[in-house]
Amino acid sequence: MFRFQITALFLAVLPLSAQAEFSSVAGVLAGGTEWETPYYLINSGQPGPTVLITGGVHGDEPAGARAAEQIRHWRIVKGRLVVVPRVNVPALTAGTRHMPGVEKPLLNLNRNFPRATGPNEARGELARALWSLVEKIEPDWVLDLHEGFHFHQINDASVGSTIIDANREEADEIIPRMLMSINATISDQKKKFVRLRGSANGSLARAANAHLGAAAMTLETTRREQPLSFRTRQHRIMVHTLLAHLGMIEAGTPNLVTPSRGKSLLRVALYDAGGVGGNGPRQLETVIKEIKPSFTWRISSEDIADGALQQFDLVIFPGGSGSKQAAAIGAEGRAHVRNFVEDGGGFVGVCAGAYLAAANYKWSLAISNHKTFCEVREIPKVGRKSMWYRGKSSTVKMALTKAGKEILGQVEGTIPVRYHNGPIVSPANHEGLPGYQVLAHFRSEVARYETQKGTMVDTPAIIASNFGKGRVLCISPHPESSKELRPLVARGIQWAASSGKN
Ligand SMILES: [Zn+2]
Structure with a gap:
């Protein structure tokens, strides 16, 4: 891959119909400005349509940006695919719909493209740069x-879960197919996708249709109540249906394809769906960004069911509820995770994820030879309570062992770390599972009930073991919450990923 500015050089390279070989090149839009953003051109070398995919035009709509970034790795067998994954980088960074620091009337990027009946002129630096690429x-x-x-069928003030098209005949043939494929994955009738006609004036799709005659659509997922991985997958499914219909990808191509592993490229699958709560996924992404080169893609239970883990070196299950995570991925998903680790994949479980890895529940993965302190006890004047619950998030102390310092870094003394009902572990003595190594101990504790007192202090906070060819790291507290402890988590992730798979 090489980068170049979109200038005359781009034009010199771009009469791509002349190129016979498959090629993938990258460039930048609005180079040297605050709006600078990469784009990718994937040319099959075979005649066929040109498809442009854009994501992140609005910064508070991250699924589109993530999906576009993933789609650019698909193998294109006909025509060419041009992808601008993160059109509006400052807005994506800020998480805002509008462009940061831009005055009305230009703040909504998706109204800055040439109006349907007006002159063929985009407004503002970023829209002009993108529009010149489109032309x-x-x-x-x-x-x-x-x-x-919101889901359009439930609240029609929102365009969530719709395909909005600027009318053209080709769209009449394909949109029903796209709706059929996406709606086959949705059981709730009210959350199914519907077609809306007529994109907003000044939108990219409307402009591409009005000025260039392109068949153009705006695909809208719904942020509400749905994990990012799930919405990202919905975008992939719709785009996949179109590209398969156009013959640009081979039938049976999976909708999630990671770049093949380079020398040291770390490919991380971060589960963010059913049973995951809080800021874990976002904080863990921040941790992994420090590991270079690496990338983190969010995955859903549906992705796991599709066999997507095969594409990664490591899977992370963050905080939330272990039993709910287990229920969400189901028995089949749990088998996929076990097989993935057994074959050499890495596993990191944080808090809930460490419950998920345990050997003592019917629903747990049994990839780590630990059990958790979770029995139900009778508490005088309170009633029957499960011992896993110790109350709200708090700070406890932990200290690394000698083995822990080797793997996680030379962190001396006792370290404050956030704790929120992570497992209190002890050996499960499960036959057929190797024992675990303790990397850190709790040196203080929190207890809500009398019967919990003394059961946490000096027990393992972080443990490591092997399962088949893979490595398993279980972290009871939340070091990813503390900026100072992120390097420790990054080292743990790298250790777990350095297994037999490579
Ligand atoms: Zn939008």
Whole structure:
């Protein structure tokens, strides 16, 4: 891959119909400005349509940006695919719909493209840069990936879960197919996708249709109540249906394809769906960003069911509820995770994820030879209570062991760490599972009930073991919450990923 500015050089390279070989090149839009953002051109070398995919036009709609970044790794066998995954980088960074620091009337990027009946002129630096790319590639299809705040069928003030098209005949043939494929994955009737006609004036899709004659659509998932991985997958499914219909990808191509592992590229799957709560996924992404080169893609239970773990080196299950995570991925998903680790994949479980890895529940993975302190005890004047619950988030102390310092770094003394009902572990003595190594101990404790007192202090806070060819790291507290402890978590992740799979 190489990078170049979108300038005359781009034009010199771009009469791509002349290129016979498959090629993938990258460039930047609005280079040298605060709006600078990469784009990718994947040319099959075979004649066929040109499809443009854009994500992140609105910064509070992250699924489109993530999906576009993933789609650019698909193998294209016909025509060419042009992808701008993160159109509006400052807005994505800020998590805002509008462009930070931009005055009305230009703050909504998706109203800055040429109006349907007006002159062929985009307004503002970023819209102009993107529009000049669109004009140069002359796309036959434009798919702009967005998100709404609510399901359109439930609340029609939102365009969530719709395909909005700028009318063209080709769209009449394909949109029903796209709706059929996405709606086959949704059981709740009210959450199914519907078609809306007529994109907003000044939107990228409307402009591409009005000025360039492209068949253009805005795909809208719904942010509400749905994990990011799930919405990202919905975008992939709709785009996959179109590209398969156009013959640009081979039938049976999975909708999630990671770049193959380079020398040291770390590919992390971060589960963020059923049973995950709080800021864990976001904080863990921040941790992994420090590991270079690496990438983190969020995955859902549906992705696991599809066999997507095969594409990664490591899977992380963050905080939330272990039993709910287990229920969400189901027995089949749990078998996928076990097989993945057994074959050499890495596993990191944080808090709930460490419950999930345990050997003592019917629903747990039994990939780590620990049990958790979770029996139900009768508490005088309170009633029957499960011992896993110790109350709200608090700070406890932990200290690394000698083995812990080797793996996690030379952190001396006792370290404050956030704790929120993580497992209190002890050996499960499960036959057929190797024992675990203790990397850190709790040196203080929290207890809500009398019967919990003395049961946490000096027990393991972090343990490590092997399962088949893979490595398993279980972390009871939340070191990813503390900026100072993130390097420790990063080292743990790298250790777990350095297994037999490579
Ligand atoms: Zn939007």
